[in-house]
Amino acid sequence: MASHRKPRTRTAGPRTAPVVGITTAALTSIALLSQSANAAPAQPSKPSLEEVQKKVDSLYHQAGVATQQYNAAKESTAKQQKRVGDLLDDVARRAEKLNKARQELGTFAAAQYRTGAVSDTATLLLADNPQDYFDQDQLMSRLTSRQKKAVDDYQAEQAATAKKRTEAARNLQSLTTSQATLRSTKKDVQQKLGNARELLSKLTAEEKARLAAIEKKKEEAARKKAEELARQQAAAEAKRKAAEEARQKQNPGTGSSTGSGTGTGTGTGTGSGSTGSGYAAKAAKVIAFAQAQMGKPYVWGATGPDSYDCSGLTQAAWRAAGISLPRTTWDQVKVGTTVTTANAQPGDLVFFYNDISHVGIYIGDGKMIHAPKPGASVRVESIYYMPIHSVVRPA
Incomplete structure (x- = not known):
């Protein structure tokens, strides 16, 4: 027996609408991401001429500072090189003198050996450090006054030579440091100047002309300021001279005080000053x-x-x-x-x-x-x- 129930009809209802909306949004996002990925990266904005000028001026200023550091290091290096050279020459002279003193001690020791003197005395005369033997009175009593003087001179020269060698080594270390500073500051100057040249090389002919105009404007402003100073100084000098003349008229015979006062400093070379x-x-x-x-x-x-x-x-x-x-x-x-x-x-x-x-x-x-x-x-x-x-x- 057939069923009398009606089949259920499935119609597109509200449930499917969000799915469509989400799918569309997802596709749109993917498309936008794809376009962004394929788009060329944004180029950095080109600096203005004013910014270029400011940067170049700053680099030149930094190079100027580094130049003074270089000059100082160069001067210090030159002085230290001379100092080290003088010290090494002094050490060489002292070493030669020390060798002669040692030879003189050797002759004394040989003479004592030939005459049958005790070997300890010879050891004293040939020792690198005769001071180690000075406390032994029985040995010192066997030395003549001339021999004692030779030992004293040798010991003094040995100590002085060691001191000079230490000083030379210390100055050599200082010289090495100065030379490293010299190389570093030289590199710094060259780098700053290279950066400035690179910035200027990227400018077009028109930009370079505009930059020159900016520079000219800056020079003109400075010139006007200097001219104003000159006018003020000239006026001050004229006022000073007028006051001087008036003073001389009121007090004739007192003489001019030009050159004795503090002066106004006109900057022209004609003032009293x-x-x-x-x-x-x-x-x-x-x-x-x-x-x-x-x-x-x-x-x-x-x-x-x-x-x-x-x-x-x-x-x-x-x-x-x-x-x-x-x-x-x-x-x-x-x-x-x-x-x-x-x-x-x-x-x-x-x-x-x-x-x-x-x-x-x-x-x-x-x-x-x-x-x-x-x-x-x-x-x-x-x-x-x-x-x-x-x-x-x-x-």
Whole structure:
């Protein structure tokens, strides 16, 4: 008998909808992931010209610091090499003298042996350390005064030679350390300069022209600042002269006090100042020397005559005036008298940056002659082109 139940009808209901939704979302995610995987990696953004200039300036500054470290290490190495050489020469002379003293003791011992003297005396005379026998009175009593003196001289020379050998060994170790520092700082300078050149080499011709324009704008701002200083100093000098003339009119016969006061330091070389004619004469020689070097290239570690770094130029210029300056900016800044920027006189040294890593020769009107940086030559520039640390009058 057939069943009268109706068959159940299966219709797509709400249960299948989430499955479809999930499948679609999964496929979409896979497609997006696939596209991301195949897409080219994002390229880093190119630095702006301002950022390039800032980075290059920073690298040049770091190279300048490393150059001063190199100069210091080179100077120290040269001094230590001479010191070690002198010590080794001294040790060699002492060793020769020691051998002669030993030979003299040998003749005494041989003579005693031939005359049948006790062998202990001969042992004393030939011993490496005669002091070991000095407490034995019976042996010392058998030595003549000449023999005793020979033993004393030998012992003193032996001790002095040992001391000099120890000193030479210590200086050799110090020299090795300085030579390692020299190599390290040289590598550091070369690396900084190489990085700067690499940055500049990546610029297009148009970018290089724009960078030069930025540099020119910076130079112009520094020039205007220097000119303003010159105007202020000229006004101060004119005011000082007027006051001096008025004082002379009120008190005739008192004479001029020009050259005896503290002065205003016009920076032009015409003011009274406290530097006097002696300093002015030396400064003139310094500036004349620096002017003769104009156009010569900056080379780090160079002291002339064909190229200079900043402190190499200042050292050579003041040497022309008979004044010996140390090699590095860090030592040059300690020589002489520190004066204010407003009181700077031609010939003064102007130091830059908080780390005192650059120096130039002041020539008046807010300007200086200096060896700027790699790729540039000795030239005149405003002292305001870089942050001033201090001004020093070397003599």
